[in-house]
Amino acid sequence: MYRRLLQAELDRGVSNIFSHNLASLAGSTAAQVRRDLTYIGCTGSPKTGYPVSELRDAIGRCLSPNGEERLALVGVGDLGRAILSRFRGRQGHLSITAAFDTDISKTGRVTHGCRCYSMSEIEDVVRREGIVAAILxxxxxxxxxxxxxxxxxxxxxxxxxxxVSLRLPRNVHVENNDLTMAIEKVAFFGRENHNA
Amino acid sequence: MYRRLLQAELDRGVSNIFSHNLASLAGSTAAQVRRDLTYIGCTGSPKTGYPVSELRDAIGRCLSPNGEERLALVGVGDLGRAILSRFRGRQGHLSITAAFDTDISKTGRVTHGCRCYSMSEIEDVVRREGIVAAILxxxxxxxxxxxxxxxxxxxxxxxxxxxVSLRLPRNVHVENNDLTMAIEKVAFFGRENHNA
Ligand SMILES: NC(=O)c1ccc[n+]([C@@H]2O[C@H](COP(=O)([O-])OP(=O)(O)OC[C@H]3O[C@@H](n4cnc5c(N)ncnc54)[C@H](O)[C@@H]3O)[C@@H](O)[C@H]2O)c1
Ligand SMILES: NC(=O)c1ccc[n+]([C@@H]2O[C@H](COP(=O)([O-])OP(=O)(O)OC[C@H]3O[C@@H](n4cnc5c(N)ncnc54)[C@H](O)[C@@H]3O)[C@@H](O)[C@H]2O)c1
Incomplete structure (x- = not known):
């Protein structure tokens, strides 16, 4: 929504905008607009407001980062290889751009188009590639x-x-892909349908 | 619930029970009891009713088949091997007891304790092992x-x-394990937390 409004302002030749102006365009409050924009890392200046074209780009990157969203994979075993082959190349804006493993016979090699690094390189590679999410x-x-x-x-x-359930700081979002639940469900409905 | 009631009847030395008796014990109607029992494949006789110990066993097999629930795996590639190793042996009442593949270098071999058959043997093995559900x-x-x-x-x-989404007869229950949705979600929240 903001993106559309900002584009319209740009088209009218407006280069800066204050939070209260954007709020009245969006039917919201200045405080809410400031909160939203801080959330995506944009700050305005009390004197000149927010630079419209920069703001539009920042919002664009956040919603669906038109730049790709890069992921890491940790563990290049049977499952890791299956995931790399399934996700080979870009799928929409997502791509697995780096893999990591403790097995030295795997590091330095490329599997399904993705290079495998040692775990000691993880900090450098994550920062260099702008990786925010990983598959374990x-x-x-x-x-x-x-x-x-x-x-x-x-x-x-x-x-x-x-x-296993992971104990991590609150700022790390974890999704668990639990195989047992899915298999229990299929076995249960398979049995129900079988008896019906 | 029925199982508990039937066990109590057995303990009192009752060997046969009519649907209306079971209904009054269970707080239900005779018609509902007959419907439930037909669902799990048990029929009584108007003269003697249902044999209590056989009925208790049949219900036991259905709810959580104390006998194991056997599954098949089709496709012993990277993902299939990872699943076999994760599910090696019994997990509760579930176990993967047969695998299938079209690759003749895999059939006849045992991977993570599970024997791999050719696809042409699937009907015999599924019937022999009493398999009702499979992993694809x-x-x-x-x-x-x-x-x-x-x-x-x-x-x-x-x-x-x-x-891919499968088109199958209505009596086959399908669960899709969609990797893309899970990865999209992790990438989105990873990005949100990163910017916060
Ligand atoms: N949820 C599911 O759908 C599902 C399915 C199958 C397997 N699994 C799970 O996935 C995991 C992987 O299974 P797999 O069959 O691929 O195992 P695997 O043993 O084949 O592969 C594990 C890989 O991780 C590497 N590794 C080990 N310790 C490491 C560390 N500290 N840092 C980085 N790399 C490390 C190993 O060198 C190996 O390459 C297991 O935990 C398994 O239970 C989940
Ligand atoms: N949802 C997820 O978590 C996830 C993760 C990784 C891969 N995948 C998907 O899982 C599937 C398997 O991936 P993989 O990396 O193990 O592939 P793979 O190529 O390593 O293994 C596929 C296996 O299936 C066998 N096969 C092929 N056609 C067959 C048929 N008609 N009948 C029986 N067996 C047959 C092959 O011989 C091979 O052994 C793919 O569809 C992939 O997209 C899903």
Whole structure:
């Protein structure tokens, strides 16, 4: 919504805008507009307001980062390889651009188009590639340690395939991909349908 | 609930029970009891009613088949191997007891404790092992064909990992394990948390 309004302002030749102006255009309050814009990392100046074209770009990057959203994969075993092959190349704005593993026979190699680094390189690579989210495909007893390494490197979203629950700082969002629940469900409905 | 009631009757030395008796114990109607019991494949006789111990066993098998619930896996590639290793042995009452693949270098071998058969053996093995549900881990363009083979063999529950939607008869329950949605979500929240 903001993006559309900002584009319209640009088209009218407006280069700066105050939060209260944007608020009246959006049917919202100045405080809400300031809160939203701070959330996506934009600050205005009390004197000149917000620069319209910069604001429009910043919002664009946040909603659906027209620049790609890069992910890391940790654990290039059977599951990791299946995920790399499934996600080879870009899928929309998402792509897996770096993989990590502790097995030295895997680091330095390229699997399904993705280079595998050692875990000691994770901080440099995450910062250089602008990676904010990762997929965790390591054995259960290694998952907590690997997840902490990711969080320390600045990753704030983790898709966890290991069957353990991770204890991480609140700023890291975790999604668990629990195989057991899905299999229980299929077995239950399979049995129901079978008996029907 | 029925199971508990039937066990109590057995303990009192009752060997046969009529649907209206079970109904009054369960606070239900005779018609509902007959419907429930037909659903799990049990029929009584108007003269002698239902044999209590057989009925208790049949209900037990249905609710949480104390006998194991056996599943098949189709596609022993990277993902299939990761699933077999994750599900090695019994997990509660679930176990993957047979795998299938079209690759002759895989059939006849045992992977993570599970024997791999050729697709031509699927009907015999599914019937022999009493398999009602399966996990589908084949490439997208093979998924529909493999799913139809499973349905023809009598499988009525499928956990589909391939990124395609399956068209199957109504009696086959399908759960889709969609990787893209989970990754989109993690990337979105990772980005939100990163900017916060
Ligand atoms: N939810 C699901 O759908 C699902 C399906 C199958 C497997 N799994 C789970 O996924 C995980 C991976 O399974 P797999 O069969 O691929 O295992 P795997 O043993 O084949 O692969 C694990 C990989 O992780 C690497 N590794 C181990 N410790 C590491 C660490 N500390 N840091 C980085 N890399 C490390 C290993 O070198 C190996 O390459 C397991 O936890 C398994 O339970 C989940
Ligand atoms: N949702 C998820 O979490 C997720 C993750 C990774 C991969 N995938 C999907 O899982 C599937 C398998 O991926 P993979 O990397 O293991 O692929 P793969 O190529 O490594 O393995 C596929 C296996 O299926 C066998 N196969 C092919 N056609 C068959 C048929 N008609 N009947 C029986 N077996 C057949 C092949 O011989 C091979 O062993 C793909 O569709 C992929 O997109 C899903």
């Amino acid at each position: 495909a390591v054995p259960a007893d290694e998952a907590q340690g690997a997840a902490e390494t990711l969080a320390m490197a600045g990753v704030t979203g983790i898709l966890n395939f290991a069957p | 881990a084949v490439p997208a363009d093979e998924a529909q064909g493999a799913a139809e083979t499973l349905a023809m063999a009598g499988v009525t529950g499928i956990l589909n990992f391939a990124p």
